[in-house]
Amino acid sequence: MNASSTTRTDPLARLESAARTAVSAVGGDAAEGLDTTLKPSAKPEFGDFQLNAAMPLGKKQGRNPREVAAELVAALASPESGVADVIEEPEIAGPGFINLRLRPQALASALEAMDDEGLGVARQDRTHAVTIDVCGVNVAKQMHVGHLRSTVIGDTVARLFERIGRKVHRQNHLGDWGLPIAMTLHSLRTRGVDLDALDLDALNVAYREAQLEAKGDAKGLAAAEANRCGPHRIAELEAQQESALAAQAAARDALVRLQSGDAEMVAAWKRLIEVTMDEVYRATTILNTRIDVDSERGESSFRDDLAEVVDAFVREGLAVEDDGALVVRFEDRERPMLIRKRDGGFLYATTDLAALRYRVQELDSDEVVYVVDARQREHFRDVFDACRMIGWATLPDGTVSELKHLGFGTVLGPDKKPLKTRSGANFKLMDLLEAAVDRGTAAVRKRADDPNAPTHGLDAAEIDGIGRAVGIAAIKYADLSCDTGRDYVFDLDRMVAFEGDTGPYLQYAHARLSTMLEKAGDRFDPAAPLLVDTPEERRLVLLLLRFGEAVADAATSLEPARLCRYLHSLATEFSTFYSACPVLKAEDDATRSSRLRLVSIVRRALADGLETLGIDAPRRM
DSSP states (O other): OBHHHHHHHOHHHHHHHHHHHHHHHHHGGGGTTOOOOOEEOSSGGGOSEEEOOHHHHHHHHTSOHHHHHHHHHHHHHSGGGSOTTTBOOOEEETTTEEEEOBOHHHHHHHHHHHOSTTTTOOBOOOSSEEEEEEOOOBTTSOOBHHHHHHHHHHHHHHHHHHHTTOOEEEEEOOBOOSHHHHHHHHHHHHTTOOGGGOOHHHHHHHHHHHHHHTOOOHHHHHHHHHTTOOHHHHHHHHHHHHHHHHHHHHHHHHHHHHHTTOHHHHHHHHHHHHHHHHHHHHHHHHTTOOOSGGGBOOGGGGTTTHHHHHHHHHHTTOEEEETTEEEEEETTEEEEEEEEOTTSOBOHHHHHHHHHHIIIIITTEEEEEEEEEGGGHHHHHHHHHHHHHHTTTBOTTSOBOEEEEEEEOOEEOTTSSBOBOTTSOBOBHHHHHHHHHHHHHHHHHHHHTSTTSTTTTOOHHHHHHHHHHHHHHHHHHHHHTSOTTSOEEOOHHHHTOSSSSSHHHHHHHHHHHHHHHHHHGGGOOTTOOOOOOSHHHHHHHHHHTTHHHHHHHHHHHTOHHHHHHHHHHHHHHHHHHHHHSOSTTOSSHHHHHHHHHHHHHHHHHHHHHHHHHTOOOOSOO
């Protein structure tokens, strides 16, 4: 449903429009800039919504706010408002709050309008695309727990934009170029490693060993000579330094061969990428993300652009020489950004500028979001400002692209320190995923042992499939439900629980609703008239009607946690409704049919919301 059709058919949209018109009519010029948003009432017994414009309007006009409120009430209650059939008589409370209550039939009509394929989510009609920087792995290195957040958050932000109708480009910026990769290639080749039989564990070891081989200790040697530490110690350091320099020289030679297109070296380089990305795509598939080979764009993609990027900054007078290097200076900070070293080498900032230009100009993006560790904040501040200075953030039609760094916090262990293995190493992401799947499967199997459980009697493959969905939901929801910039504690016991604010709780709520509809069979009529008679029905319907707003709010704020909070509230509110309002055993056919349709809409909203979060919604649990 698009925004215009929502305004015509949704009583809530009609009421919001009428409120704006009333405030404008009563306030005149003084109403300019006033907030006319209807706030959900904190106390349902006083109404469904509050209009709080009377107080600021009275202050601007020098009038008693209750007098202003009385005029607003009269305007809303008049036939000319177009909402007299939608609301009951407005009430004034306190210093000038206006309590508004929708008529039951208006609520039913609003829910009727929402009950279509779009579920009330307004689609944005935008010319340009959104680009999301996700995952960000390095070739020849294992994915670790830090990649969990960039992958899960990035993909979910992309799904949110897709849900509101935006065209989205996911970009997985691989660290696949430069001297470290050349070091690894040289090390593998000199040791005669069979690249066809190579796996990522062996490749990761080779990467670390190559780094050690090229690591000298020039300062240590100078200190040993200055302090006359003895010929044996000096000889050791000289040998270490000589070996390191030889390894560095060999790596540079390998890089030159790679850069010049040496067929054998290029083939080996491609094999390193293949081994790395096979594991990456296995992880992204388990995580149910839409990150695949089409998202892949490494540093090597921009290697031929780097000299031109630097030349462009020089031509525009934005890059200046500093001790043989080239830097970009900013008026509001002392720290310059280095874009070319004294030896002519380029840096991460240079590559990021080339990538950002591509993402804005070539991918035609009016918004570019980098989902990267919060500690990179200053780096992206520099890159974004430099891009704006040179004009690359402006599209040909004059649209200025919004450049955003969505920084995320750290995954912590039970000791509130960054999550590590017992040996102190970074947790491999695949180990974490396997642990979550094992825990989820164990929980589902335990429940399936109960003869009354909906999963009792399912075959082992089905049980394992549900267990996998539960385990992955547990870690994804735990990540997404906390504010992005915050650290969070990784606690599988809590995450896999079927109660509380967890992914499995939402999955279980969806499964309960699915079972209820399955039991209803032919008694469920998707077109049954909707009745909103009880306070519990009213609260549930009002919350359902905010689904589209929750999705849009999560997308525009880049905060998936807002959708998580909404879905948890919806599941909890349904539980309250179900405790007070029998469904299958309702007092009459009309009430049962209405409530079954209400159950169906809640189930669809939960399924839609979970899908937008990238979480599977099993029909049985």
